[in-house]
Amino acid sequence: MIGRAADKIFTRVFIFLIMTVYFWIYAIAGLIVLGVGPAFRTVTEMHMDKQWDYRAYSFKEGWHRFKKNFWSINLHTWLFLGIGMILAYNLYLSLSIHTFWILFVQFIIVAALVFDFSLSIFTVMLRSRYDVAFRDSLKLAIVQFFSNFV
Secondary structure (H helix, E strand, C coil): CHHHHHHHHHHHHHHHHHHHHHHHHHHHHCCCCCCHHHHHHHHHHHHHHHCCCHHHCCHHHHHHHHHHCHHHHHHHHHHHHHHHHHHHHHHHHHCCCCCCCHHHHHHHHHHHHHHHHHHHHHHHHHHHHCCCCHHHHHHHHHHHHHHCCC
């Protein structure tokens, strides 16, 4: 029983290490700025397809996935990152205002940042698992965010 648990733990750690190496290789191949989004999507798709079978992971298959949707995934990534950067900059600017009512505005900005981050992760996961358009995945991500708000 302890042997199976240890094997399961070490297998998952090994897969995590494999996926981390793949992520950084793909991100560097995309010159970091353009590679982070497609690399994240690639490792997400690979993990969702292969689960915990470390023998099924292949760099060549991941490279094919990375190249296939490179530009569309970059648009997706930079849309959410751009919105997040705008919100973060507004939060930074709001910190210089020292009135009581700005606390409410800061709370709204932080909630919008959490919402933006959650939507980006949910849309990546939905588009990795299902063949849906970005607009439809965004609608489903919004529903998923509010339906599982625990």
